[in-house]
Amino acid sequence: PPATAEVRARFTPGDEARRSPGALVRTDAQAAGPLGTGGYRIGFSHLSRHGVGEHAAAEQNVLNAQLVQLLDPRTQLRFVLNAADTPEAQNPGSLPADSARLHPEMAWPNNVRTGSGESARQVQGGVTLERTGASTNAQIIAWGAQRSLENPIPVAFIELERTAGGARAELDGTRGRFAWAAGVEAELQRDTRLEWTNDAGERGSERA
DSSP states (O other): OOSSOEEEEEEEEEOTTSSSTTSEEEEEEEEEEEETTEEEEEEEEEEEEOOSSTTOOEEEEEEEEEEEEEEETTEEEEEEEEEEEEEEEEOOOOOOHHHHHHOTTOOOHHHHHTTOEEEEEEEEEEEEEEEEOSSEEEEEEEEEEEEEEEEEETTEEEEEEEEEEEEEEEEEEEETTEEEEEEEEEEEEEEEEEEEEEETTEEEEEEO
């Protein structure tokens, strides 16, 4: 984070889809500055687009945040948070060569009929403790993440729930002409994946 507070913002409209201005819209904002014995940095972005063809719309929102605090001149504590929300990401599919030449804006009809695409949300956070010594450095890290996904495809409607996390500890240093490092790490991930029939882009009543 910077020594003095700063705020930035940017707005980008576009005509990507060759329709009206605003078919592509992106907004970025960032704030950063000192806080306590350290500082912070927060960023947010929003993207919305309709795509150059049919069934190619997408929207995404992303948040990134970081907080750093000095516990003493040699010890630093850092928190990180990342979040992403993609409520819509349509998949127009691929086209045969003749269709791509004659109608490059079209989507594969079966993808449109089945609402192919995805919707996803993810949150991940972590904390890091670092200590720098005269000849030895230490680092301890812990993190966790949660993700959910809905993915209609022409042959099924897929749902995924993922939970993950881990911890790591490291030591490294120097002794004379030698450098050394040691560490231990543990991670855990659990996925629950369900597959249903695709009912015009919605979850059907039968498990596939």
